[in-house]
Amino acid sequence: MTPFSQSLEQKFQELMARYPARRSALVPMLIYGQDELGYLPPAAIARIAELLDESEMAVREVIGYYSMLRLQPAGTYHVQVCTNISCLLRGGDELMEHCQHRLGIGNRETTKDGVFSLEEVECIGACSWAPAVQVNYDFHQELTPERLDQILDAYQQRAGAGERAGERA
Amino acid sequence: MADTPAKPLINLTVNGRAITAPPGTLLIEACKQAHIEVPSFCYYPNLSLQAACRMCLVEIEKMPKLQTACTVVVSEGMVVRSETEQVHRARKSAVEFILTNHPLDCPVCDAGGECELQDMTFKYGAEKSRFVEPKRHRDEQQWSPLIYFDRPRCILCYRCVRACGEGMDVWALGVANRGVNSTIIPNHEDHLECEECGNCVDICPVGALTAGPYRYKTRPWEMTHVGAVCTYCGDGCKTTLGVRNDTILRADNRDKSGINGDFLCVKGRYGVDFTQHPERLKQPLARGVGGSAELKPVSWSYALGTIAKRWLEIQKAGGSFGVVGSTRSLNEEAYTLQKFARRVLGTNNIDHHRSADYPALFDALGGREGQPVPLAPAEALKAGGPVLLIGGNPTDEHPLLAWNLRWGYRLNKTRLYILNRDDIKLRRQAYRYAKVGDEAAAVRFLNGTGAASASLTGVGEASEKRWPQTPPSTVETVNESLQEFRARLRQEKDVIIVFGSEISGDAIRELVAFGSGLEGTTRYIAMSDNANSHGAADMGLYPDLLPGYTPLSERSKFEALWGGPIPAEPGMDWNQMRAALQQQNLCTLYVSGANPFRNTPVAPESLKQTFLVVQDLFLTETAQCADVVLPALSGYEKAGTLTNTCGEVQVQKRGGGFEGAKSDLEILYLLADAMGAEWGAASPDRVLQEIRTAVKGYGVSLAKLLSGESVMTAPLNGRVPHRTAPELLLPNRDTLFTAGTLGRYSVVLNSVMERHLKKEAAAE
Numbered sequence: 001m002t003p004f005s006q007s008l009e010q011k012f013q014e015l016m017a018r019y020p021a022r023r024s025a026l027v028p029m030l031i032y033g034q035d036e037l038g039y040l041p042p043a044a045i046a047r048i049a050e051l052l053d054e055s056e057m058a059v060r061e062v063i064g065y066y067s068m069l070r071l072q073p074a075g076t077y078h079v080q081v082c083t084n085i086s087c088l089l090r091g092g093d094e095l096m097e098h099c100q101h102r103l104g105i106g107n108r109e110t111t112k113d114g115v116f117s118l119e120e121v122e123c124i125g126a127c128s129w130a131p132a133v134q135v136n137y138d139f140h141q142e143l144t145p146e147r148l149d150q151i152l153d154a155y156q157q158r159a160g161a162g163e164r165a166g167e168r169a
Numbered sequence: 170m171a172d173t174p175a176k177p178l179i180n181l182t183v184n185g186r187a188i189t190a191p192p193g194t195l196l197i198e199a200c201k202q203a204h205i206e207v208p209s210f211c212y213y214p215n216l217s218l219q220a221a222c223r224m225c226l227v228e229i230e231k232m233p234k235l236q237t238a239c240t241v242v243v244s245e246g247m248v249v250r251s252e253t254e255q256v257h258r259a260r261k262s263a264v265e266f267i268l269t270n271h272p273l274d275c276p277v278c279d280a281g282g283e284c285e286l287q288d289m290t291f292k293y294g295a296e297k298s299r300f301v302e303p304k305r306h307r308d309e310q311q312w313s314p315l316i317y318f319d320r321p322r323c324i325l326c327y328r329c330v331r332a333c334g335e336g337m338d339v340w341a342l343g344v345a346n347r348g349v350n351s352t353i354i355p356n357h358e359d360h361l362e363c364e365e366c367g368n369c370v371d372i373c374p375v376g377a378l379t380a381g382p383y384r385y386k387t388r389p390w391e392m393t394h395v396g397a398v399c400t401y402c403g404d405g406c407k408t409t410l411g412v413r414n415d416t417i418l419r420a421d422n423r424d425k426s427g428i429n430g431d432f433l434c435v436k437g438r439y440g441v442d443f444t445q446h447p448e449r450l451k452q453p454l455a456r457g458v459g460g461s462a463e464l465k466p467v468s469w470s471y472a473l474g475t476i477a478k479r480w481l482e483i484q485k486a487g488g489s490f491g492v493v494g495s496t497r498s499l500n501e502e503a504y505t506l507q508k509f510a511r512r513v514l515g516t517n518n519i520d521h522h523r524s525a526d527y528p529a530l531f532d533a534l535g536g537r538e539g540q541p542v543p544l545a546p547a548e549a550l551k552a553g554g555p556v557l558l559i560g561g562n563p564t565d566e567h568p569l570l571a572w573n574l575r576w577g578y579r580l581n582k583t584r585l586y587i588l589n590r591d592d593i594k595l596r597r598q599a600y601r602y603a604k605v606g607d608e609a610a611a612v613r614f615l616n617g618t619g620a621a622s623a624s625l626t627g628v629g630e631a632s633e634k635r636w637p638q639t640p641p642s643t644v645e646t647v648n649e650s651l652q653e654f655r656a657r658l659r660q661e662k663d664v665i666i667v668f669g670s671e672i673s674g675d676a677i678r679e680l681v682a683f684g685s686g687l688e689g690t691t692r693y694i695a696m697s698d699n700a701n702s703h704g705a706a707d708m709g710l711y712p713d714l715l716p717g718y719t720p721l722s723e724r725s726k727f728e729a730l731w732g733g734p735i736p737a738e739p740g741m742d743w744n745q746m747r748a749a750l751q752q753q754n755l756c757t758l759y760v761s762g763a764n765p766f767r768n769t770p771v772a773p774e775s776l777k778q779t780f781l782v783v784q785d786l787f788l789t790e791t792a793q794c795a796d797v798v799l800p801a802l803s804g805y806e807k808a809g810t811l812t813n814t815c816g817e818v819q820v821q822k823r824g825g826g827f828e829g830a831k832s833d834l835e836i837l838y839l840l841a842d843a844m845g846a847e848w849g850a851a852s853p854d855r856v857l858q859e860i861r862t863a864v865k866g867y868g869v870s871l872a873k874l875l876s877g878e879s880v881m882t883a884p885l886n887g888r889v890p891h892r893t894a895p896e897l898l899l900p901n902r903d904t905l906f907t908a909g910t911l912g913r914y915s916v917v918l919n920s921v922m923e924r925h926l927k928k929e930a931a932a933e
Contacts, residue, residue, distance in 0.1 A: 057343040057356040064345035 075117035086127035181247040211326035212239035265295035280376030323377035329369035399437035400804030404569035405813030410824035434568035450800035451829035477843035488756030490516040495762025496699035499809030501856035502833040503708035517740030521710040525697035526673035532889035533681035541883035545692035553581025561669025609676035663689035674893035704812035712740035717865030800830040817879040
């Protein structure tokens, strides 16, 4: 039994064939799997373990190691605020605080309607345009609280229209 | 090994001292060899390197930063300093860092007093911590009936993870999360499903992993520690008994001096509790006291007197005797038992629970008169030479042999060839693995030139994959792959052949014929079940063989030694004795430390004419039928020697005691005395001396033996005229958690089994 789509299963096969050792495909499989399901439920872990001929524990070890991999569902829009040094110097922590107020949730929490989740993250590689926020796979740069409000408003509207943003191509 | 020329040693300087080490040596090991202490937690010899604890940091010239001595390989001209101000500061910081979340609950911790972290903190500092954050507490977790985890105590050295995966090939422990949230996790969410060997507990440098049966019972310094030999299977592991007030409180592997090195299985470590089972027999029992047909407690003198009186009557009337010996009794006791049967009772009707056909092996090897028989010690399986494993399941039945095979595979590239009817776990380390319908037929195939017969169909493909990959699925190829298996095997040199009870009699002769045709010296290990199965065979618990597989025709040597005649005719084996019992033709049966009625029941009414004497630890199925029951001491409560399945003899030391019971040797001497045989008082040392002089192959070095080493017995070659009876080979087929009578009375082993049964039931 697989929780993944047929096309993703196909992609897994290609990934596993790409490396000398099958288990090397583990991290990309987890990322693509999470992209599709929003998080990594037990069924996803079991399936990936089965495909790689590894124990479920070995898969959980890797998930636990990477903070970007989730065992719990996130919001439709996962707001990731960078507070590393460059962003911090240019107001990253104010952005984080602003998000907490505006969304009414803390770090690693999800709004009641399930639209937004919030996470303080380490460097997302956008230092030149700090402070930066990543929403799913979309980058938003040189932000102020006001600009961020506009961006979040736009996502709120898209959520109302039933759209999902920024899925990886 | 021996034929590779020695490479020149590497020269290096540590703390101004010139030392040498072989190329490839890790710096930490080189220092250890030179008695220079470099502290570490995560480094453990023969496991993969971790460099997690940062305790072993040292200064190395021309390297910019401090280096971990556990990962640096020595090189020529290396200059190392391990006791500088900078290194001292680093160690202190490492301990301070390791103690960030450690609760320092040493006063209640099981490891207190034998804790590496305690010792290191004491020695290297961190008397003050600069951390002001509150320590994080987590409640203890029970992961299995035996294994507990106290997360705050864990210092994340990952020794347990590696020992479980690399050493045991179980892979039940892992690491979750990262950084300050890292933690050791069990393989099933909140619990472990594993072999319960407890190596993780033993290897834990702190008290994070502890064992249920020992938790909070005592402190290490309140016990005396006795290096005893495990009394369960035939491998002969050393298990260090923790004894307080003559009571065995735990067994572990703390001195690591035995043939088992780092290893112990669940039985050796946690099965010792049978010694304290409430149903242990504390005094002799006899029927007919006060006219009662039930077994009632009686005094030793009454019991011994009753037995002697009856046996003397039977002797006088020319009645028949039967004797069944034990595969757990010590060599001295087995030797004395057959001497007692032959000289005092005057019968050759003596047998034991056979599980390997040793006489056939020694007979088959008998062609080269005067040469020692090429037996392989357990250690040899680690060395990396090719091994052929036929039948049996070492993982369950011989955990040490399995551990050594995995060791050889992992560290020395052993090429392991397996022929088995089952998909045994060791196939994961196999170089070539063939699943065969019948192992004996497979041996005939190996020794022949023809095609594989129909009985060998169902061949599985060998494992090309190397550890840690999981086993390949079996491929349906027949004949061709077996041909290849045979062809490859025939090109090997110095093969060790390990075989189970599936191979007996003529199949052993075929196997030896095959082995003799191989290049180099082929050595053998015949796997037998119990702690002294091999010893029982060597000591002559056979109806037709005297000690050292001496045929009855050569009995004059023993007659001279024992001062009287030995019956000339071979006696009855167990099946013949059982038939005689059923025909009410056996006047008396003396069963010492065996439970033959469990596997081969005898109808109670057929015992009416037989005077049955049983000595054992518990009221077994056999003892329940007895007329007189004598309470015996366990293998952990007496001193002597044991011979393991490979033929290595080791000293057994007395761990605990048990009030009311006596050793088999004492009982035999008391019975001999009651029968009027003037043997004097029992002395294991005196019997050992007699064994060393009289039993072929046992003239072993006393110095080696008494200093705690295992010594290979070397029965000399010669034909062994012996009637092979495959039907008498009754292997226990033990699992990891069962072991005949002892296992049934181990509460701990039963608790593990119950959990496994519940799990199976839940799965269905």
